[in-house]
Amino acid sequence: MDYKTKRKIKRIASQVLLWIAVIIVIFPIVYLVAISGSTSNSIRTGTEFQHISIHRYIKNFIEMQKNANFFNYFKNSLIVITITTFIALTLSIFAGYALAKFKFPGSNLFGITMLSTQLIPPTLILIPMYLIFITIQRTIGLQLIDTYYGLIIPYVAIFTPMSIWVMRGFFANLPSELEEAARIDGCSRFQAFRLIMLPLATPGIIATGIFIFLTAWDELMLASVLTTSAKVQTIPIGIRLFIGRIQNRFDLTMMAALVITIPVAIIFFALQKYFVQGMTAGAVKG
């Protein structure tokens, strides 16, 4: 066998291997999409693929909403996470910019403190948080448990540190000369930041925003302790109650799972370029 044929065989083999991997990897997702349009009984008895139909998808969708008031949780998640993303993103743009462009006394300390918060086990701050919230309510009557801002405040602080580092990476790559030129032309510090640096950092801002949104959309532990009523509970809690309430309706549970995944998928596909670029830029440069 000569060199060329050997190379060709290798190429084909590696592609076959890749596509086998693709099939295995997407199988659970295909399964999720498939069985959300099947019946509960057929999922239990292993004949789910024989009962999938468009009619079933619609029926399951309507029943899911009727049985669990699903869109209430969806709305709560959307409100909490949109506000969280907006605030956390603003904070990380400011701090990331400051860290990238100024070498001020305490900047190292600030950066390292930010990073070391990542080492804190969530349970260490969750228990005190819960107690502090209860104490505040008892002493000054301000209710924090089971409110939107009682969830938004911890979320903002928890998702900010990582985002600051990602934003810092983006700003560090932007040339400072443009900013200096704007300063010479009479811009104030803030104007130079807002008019010159901010537009240049747009891809990074989008990437960081998606990163915060996706992580917050996935948060379960804090929400399970800091919320108690359907008024503010987010999707992961809602879906959990949902399983308890209508036992063994696998089809409806999977329909809910599908509906929850769709907005994330849309955001991901629409902004994939920025997201992929952002994640790799942040990590590879370390």
Added chain:
Amino acid sequence: MKKTIKKYSFAYLLILPSIISLFIVQVIPSLQGLYISLIKLNQFTFKDFLKAPFVGLQNYFFILFDPNSMVRVGLLGAIRNSAIFTICVISGTLVMGLGLAILLNQNFKGKGLARTLLLLPWIIPTYIVGLLASFMYSYDGIINRVLVNILHILPEPLSWKVGPLTLVSIILITIWRFFPMTMLMYLAALQGISKDYYEAAEIDGANDLQKFWYITLPFLKPVTAMMILYGLIQHIYSFNIAAMMFGLGSGYPGKWGDLIMTNLMRNSFSLWQYGPGGAASIVLMLLVLLLVMVWLKIFKDSITIE
């Protein structure tokens, strides 16, 4: 002092909001957590926790050394499980991510499609992954059916969710959820390696394995280091997948699959063991800190922090 503050006032103004949020949500609660680990806090003293009796290191003794404490047995088991879990998930995602990145790093038709499909697990929320896994892993579930009836790999269905296989099933589904990120990082790093190196090696008569070992791997070391650190923090504190797979609140995974976070959440919020819970969180943090220091020692040369 006053002068520097004035000189850098803009920078300080920019980081001020972050500092405030850092203090409110991370620093103060952490200090309070340290305090809670030193007091006797349970359902009886909970009502007025500032007046709870100070017990010093008793909680630490209780969770680490007390031979009669069931909490200690459970926690040590969970730490062992989490250690196995973290090591397996990190190595699994690294191997799978690198393998697929290498396969993706060539020119062929449908490359973009393959990459997008492989990234898909990444966008499924982890609590959905846990939920889906709990269906797929059930005794009559699709995984057993494929392995037994379709592929004929196994003679009979396995019990994935009860007994010794519990941890294996959590590990497998977690690797599935998290490998895409590693793959993406490796792919970006692979594209940064100049072709010249490989050509020079080929002229010198290097085979594929040698090229991989002496060129590719050294170039990937910084990414590997970052992914290990990221995985360490992410997976030691892993909660969602296991919690959703086995149902929050009720029993959690049981001793075969109990992880540190499921154990701590159950002990603290279902069994009212706040003091021991706080102590365990502190111990855990010190453990992670130690691991990060070991990590720094090993990868010191390949990481440059500007």
